[in-house]
Amino acid sequence: MPLLAAAKTEFAASQPFAGHRIGMSLHLEPKTAVLLEVLAAGGAEIVATGNHGSTQDDIVAFLREQGMTVHGRRDDTIDEHHANVAAVIAARPTILLDNGADLAAGIVEAGLAETVVGGTEETTSGGVRLRRELAGSVPFPIIVINDSMLKAVGENRHGVGQSVVESIMRITNLMIPGRRFVVAGYGWCGRGIAQYLRAFGGKVAVAEIDELKMFEAALDGYRVAPLADLADWGEVFVTATGFPDIVTPDIIDRLPGGAVLANAGHFPWEIDTAALYASASAVTTLDAAIEQVDLPDGRSIVLLAEGRMVNLAGREPKGNSLEAMDLGFLLQSLSLERVATAASTLDAGAQPVPDDIERTIARRFLTAIGADR
Structure with a gap:
């Protein structure tokens, strides 16, 4: 995943997430582990859980060995999954990396919104939820990755x-x-x-x-x-x-x-x-x-x-391709960097990925795949 490898080097030098605790609710599989390593290299403390039924237990074990707090296992019941999400919320993250708007909704319900500087939302479903169910109730910026044309x-x-x-x-x-x-x-x-x-x-x-x-x-x-x-x-x-x-x-x-x-x-x-x-x-x-x-x-x-x-799902699930997730998770990484370093330039609530981030990533991706060859 060359795009994330380059971002990891950049973040290790600039430390954009120093002093921040990133709370994540996202599918826990190998490519997600790479994303979390990138964020940790940038100074973030990680508290995370997976999504119900898709967590890969070996990845959870690996991330815990890296010093991250990770909740969940593949055979969690739906109630156990909800408890995992609640545990991430209870850790009082300052930045959210959300999937389905579960963390955003929980933060608002728990009265912890003032402690959050912003976050990202990965999915169509979460974007819909933010703009309907949670419209007007989220006082911090959330960049909806799924709004990106690249994604x-x-x-x-x-x-x-x-x-x-x-x-x-x-x-x-x-x-x-x-x-x-x-x-x-x-x-x-x-x-x-x-x-x-x-x-x-x-x-x-x-x-x-x-x-x-x-x-x-x-x-x-x-x-x-x-x-x-x-x-x-x-x-x-x-x-x-x-x-x-x-x-x-x-x-x-x-x-x-x-x-x-x-x-x-x-x-x-x-x-x-x-x-x-x-x-x-x-x-x-x-x-x-x-x-x-x-x-x-x-x-x-x-x-x-x-x-x-x-x-x-099923035996040996792979999810999306390495290249697709390298692209998608660089969108996450640079959007989270923008939240951490310039949240005041963003509006409250759901919003698209900033245009300059999209164009930067498009150029990097074209170079990575050798589009001019």
């Missing part, structure tokens, strides 16, 4: 697109060519998932409710229709909207037997797994991250990763 194209479209398709192949061992896929959501992640599925020979339809995104998907050559109209056509369904209640009981009732359900969004709320389990006559674990849910009418639905993020 949209480099990490979401190509990183998530590639890793979701790789994960479905790895977990299920199913053939992509000729199979019918429905991608719910045509944001940057949905665009990438559809693109990579089609590149492997899949037949792809897009379910959207936004007319402009429907227009784009149609001109990109996909079948476009409401999810309810595609439910009996698709064989594999991938949600990538960032919003709850996409695959509802009504949609589940229309699915063909053998349909596979996978979620690429941050929160495990896009597929109504509670309703699916409640209606089941039997649930059988077939392998890591694969469940067969038998329904009373004789159909069986295959659910991946219990509706959690599929690209960090």
Whole structure:
């Protein structure tokens, strides 16, 4: 990860995070460990937890050996995960590195907002939450990394697109060519998932409710229709909207037997797994991250990763590519540096990555990949 390696050298010299405690809630996997090493080299004290179901225990052990305070394990229950987030909040971080706005919401609820100088938010879901549920209640700046065009194209479209398709192949061992896929959501992640599925020979339809995104998907050559109209056509369904209640009981009732359900969004709320389990006559674990849910009418639905993020699930999960996360985590690093050193120049609440940071990283990435060769 050459971009982060260079940032680590710069931060070791400039110490932008000296005196700061960075509280993090983000998927704990090898590439995240590199990011935390970069921040620690810049003088930060790290208190962190992972996201539910995606934590890699060997990475937790490694980070603890580096002197970082890290909460969580892969098989934590949802209540234990919430306790881990609460422990990060209780440590009174001065800077937040958030995913899904869990830390921001907890800091505000705990009355600790005045102790925070600012932070970053990684995801679409967290950006939506900050601008809706938490609108007007966060008095410090939060740079939404997901607003970045670099992240949209480099990490979401190509990183998530590639890793979701790789994960479905790895977990299920199913053939992509000729199979019918429905991608719910045509944001940057949905665009990438559809693109990579089609590149492997899949037949792809897009379910959207936004007319402009429907227009784009149609001109990109996909079948476009409401999810309810595609439910009996698709064989594999991938949600990538960032919003709850996409695959509802009504949609589940229309699915063909053998349909596979996978979620690429941050929160495990896009597929109504509670309703699916409640209606089941039997649930059988077939392998890591694969469940067969038998329904009373004789159909069986295959659910991946219990509706959690599929690209960090199953055996030997890899997540997004090294290059995509080198790009994305440099966005995190330089945005956190801006928060630490110039928070007064930023507005309170959610905001995009500053343009000068975006352009600096674009130049560095082009050099790193040898784009002129």
